Amino acid sequence: MGETVAQTICGNKIEYKPGHWFNSAKFIDIEYQTYGWVWAQTRENEARFYWEHIDGTKCIHLNYDKNIREFIGINNFGIRMRHEFFDRILNEKRTVDYVLEHLADANFDPEFYKLHEQEIVAKFNSENGTNIQLKKKSWKRIFSKSL
Amino acid sequence: MKLIKQTGIIVFLIGLSIFTASIFTGSFSLTQSELDTFIQEKGYKSEVIKVELTKAIVTEEYLNIFEFSSNVRNAFEESNKHYDALIAKYSAEKNWSEKGEQYQYKISGKPHSLSFTLAKKAGKGFATENTGLLWFLTFGFGIIGALMYIVPDVILLGKPGIKNNGIFLNAATNRGWIGWFSFLFLVSFYILLYFYPDFIVNWVYLVDPISISISGNPASQWFLYGFLYCTVMTVMAMRMYIKYRHNKYQILRTTSVLFFQIVFAFLIPEILVRFEKPWYDFKNAFPLDYDFFFKWNLEELLSSGGFGLFILVWGIVLTVVVVPVMVYFFGKRWYCSWVCGCGGLAETLGDPYRQLSSKTLLSWRFERIIIHAVLIFVLVMTGFALYTFFYGADQVLGIKIQTIQDIYGFLIGSIFAGVIGTGFYPIFGNRVWCRFGCPLAAYLGFVQRFKSRFRITTNGGQCISCGNCSTYCEQGIDVRAYAQKGENIVRSSCVGCGICSAVCPRGVLKLENGPEDGRINPTEILLGNNVDLMDLINKK
Numbered sequence: 001m002g003e004t005v006a007q008t009i010c011g012n013k014i015e016y017k018p019g020h021w022f023n024s025a026k027f028i029d030i031e032y033q034t035y036g037w038v039w040a041q042t043r044e045n046e047a048r049f050y051w052e053h054i055d056g057t058k059c060i061h062l063n064y065d066k067n068i069r070e071f072i073g074i075n076n077f078g079i080r081m082r083h084e085f086f087d088r089i090l091n092e093k094r095t096v097d098y099v100l101e102h103l104a105d106a107n108f109d110p111e112f113y114k115l116h117e118q119e120i121v122a123k124f125n126s127e128n129g130t131n132i133q134l135k136k137k138s139w140k141r142i143f144s145k146s147l
Numbered sequence: 148m149k150l151i152k153q154t155g156i157i158v159f160l161i162g163l164s165i166f167t168a169s170i171f172t173g174s175f176s177l178t179q180s181e182l183d184t185f186i187q188e189k190g191y192k193s194e195v196i197k198v199e200l201t202k203a204i205v206t207e208e209y210l211n212i213f214e215f216s217s218n219v220r221n222a223f224e225e226s227n228k229h230y231d232a233l234i235a236k237y238s239a240e241k242n243w244s245e246k247g248e249q250y251q252y253k254i255s256g257k258p259h260s261l262s263f264t265l266a267k268k269a270g271k272g273f274a275t276e277n278t279g280l281l282w283f284l285t286f287g288f289g290i291i292g293a294l295m296y297i298v299p300d301v302i303l304l305g306k307p308g309i310k311n312n313g314i315f316l317n318a319a320t321n322r323g324w325i326g327w328f329s330f331l332f333l334v335s336f337y338i339l340l341y342f343y344p345d346f347i348v349n350w351v352y353l354v355d356p357i358s359i360s361i362s363g364n365p366a367s368q369w370f371l372y373g374f375l376y377c378t379v380m381t382v383m384a385m386r387m388y389i390k391y392r393h394n395k396y397q398i399l400r401t402t403s404v405l406f407f408q409i410v411f412a413f414l415i416p417e418i419l420v421r422f423e424k425p426w427y428d429f430k431n432a433f434p435l436d437y438d439f440f441f442k443w444n445l446e447e448l449l450s451s452g453g454f455g456l457f458i459l460v461w462g463i464v465l466t467v468v469v470v471p472v473m474v475y476f477f478g479k480r481w482y483c484s485w486v487c488g489c490g491g492l493a494e495t496l497g498d499p500y501r502q503l504s505s506k507t508l509l510s511w512r513f514e515r516i517i518i519h520a521v522l523i524f525v526l527v528m529t530g531f532a533l534y535t536f537f538y539g540a541d542q543v544l545g546i547k548i549q550t551i552q553d554i555y556g557f558l559i560g561s562i563f564a565g566v567i568g569t570g571f572y573p574i575f576g577n578r579v580w581c582r583f584g585c586p587l588a589a590y591l592g593f594v595q596r597f598k599s600r601f602r603i604t605t606n607g608g609q610c611i612s613c614g615n616c617s618t619y620c621e622q623g624i625d626v627r628a629y630a631q632k633g634e635n636i637v638r639s640s641c642v643g644c645g646i647c648s649a650v651c652p653r654g655v656l657k658l659e660n661g662p663e664d665g666r667i668n669p670t671e672i673l674l675g676n677n678v679d680l681m682d683l684i685n686k687k
Contacts, residue, residue, distance in 0.1 A: 022607070022608060022609065024609045024611070024653040024654065025653075026652040026653065028306070028308075029306050029307065029308030029309075029393075031652065031653065031654050033609065033653070033654060080606070080654030080657070081654075082606060082607075083606045083607025083608060083609055084606075084607050087607065108604075108606055108654060108657050109654075109657075110394065110395070110396040110645060110648050110649070110657060110658065111395075111396050111658065111659075112395040112396050112399055113395050113396070114395070139661050139662050140662075142661070143661065143662060143664070143665060
């Protein structure tokens, strides 16, 4: 991540162009990841969606534009998500509906872990009166932009 | 809780001490009629052996195993020496027909193995008279003590999650004195098992009742080994279940490996013997099963009817078809981490020692040379063995095939795979055989590296370079180097244990089977800023 600084120090001044924001942390035994922006205070144009697992160790917090439905960011605790997936989503300015539809592609948990996408999409649908259908995970879609 | 743990250690150590001490107990002797029956059953033609063995072991004296063994080995030596002298005499006299006559009187076999067979029949004392009680005092105490030490961790370690706290400060896991003691104990055990089985005959008595109930035969030292192996794996699997109870992949994998060991490597072969079929482990693939194509094995299979033929065909299909196809779809891990017995012990007994594997570049270079050398050795030897089998020869290019087989069996099969492979766990990590010696691993590795869908995906830019992945990689792969660059890990040595993914604090690693295209991607890097790194590097 220090490429820009390194180049500057070596005399090749290039513009600092950070890509889409991402970060991760670990709070005792719960892993945290974030992709895009999820501000502490909801902004004027933003709508939020929050889902928490019944055992209290997993949750996701979606941030999206309430007018144009553009996906802005996600916080996820206890569930691993794919960085490449969200980077592409943000590049292509996809909607939150698209993200939820393709949530299975985003999952990065080890094999045999319980998947919660159905539950998450169902809650979103019931809260927002939408009818998003979760698509099955597709390798083709996952790897299409990183080739 | 802590008290239970401490008591557990003491109980375990008591069991282990009684186990070790039992070697020195008991007395060994035969009556004249028992000896006569033995010689008759064995069909020994030597006229000297009966006299010598009578002198050696038909006695009222209390001989411990070492004295017994020494006497027996002397007796066989004397007998063979007598006929060797006659052979030399007739040779000098050029009396070839008489010389030829003498060979039938010679008794072949490793001295300590011959002594073991006799000792098994000759034992008297606590081990033979109170087998059940002694089993409980040794195995029972060992199992109970170990479980008392392991189970409280469910509470003591707190919430489920990776807890490797203090692993480099603990004398058992950081090459401390406990590690060295374990090393000495394990190495000694293997040396006794392979080369001095008669010394540990009292241990074999302990599992006689179990062997008889499964196969109907009394136990050999290999049954003892198999039983110990399954016991150790089961107890240590409990530890795995507790430590990784939050990780479904590890739980399933541990169960799989335990199942294959107990059922395929222990129960089924013994049950086959009960039905007078050849002893066979269906998951043991050539070239790991290096004696599959040896003459004695081929002859045994071909003379065991339809079932023997089935085993022969299965053994070939397993190696030539099943193995590469499964590696194509799932990577080496389907065998090394989910099925193999060596892998099974490594992942259970060896779990506390993963971090001791060498991560140096030198080790990697050494590993590639030696593991492929062993593969070449086993392939050449097998080629020679098949040649001698089909052409009825007994040597190739002037070298006796038996000698080559003996050398491989000793150096690779016994020393490398056994003594070093397991003995070195507490010092050199838990996959020394798998990483440096196993020819099957080399074969699987080729397929995994060049024609497989398996990889460990690294999650873009999330790696913080903590190094846990590299530290706990049992194969000594520098996982962090790949994770930092966002590059997929495709390495022929990766056994897919999944521990790197489990210990990663940021969710950077995922074991996946995906499209072959673009699997190896050293130049695809998703960083924290929109710099095209390759473009930059190439500009300079």
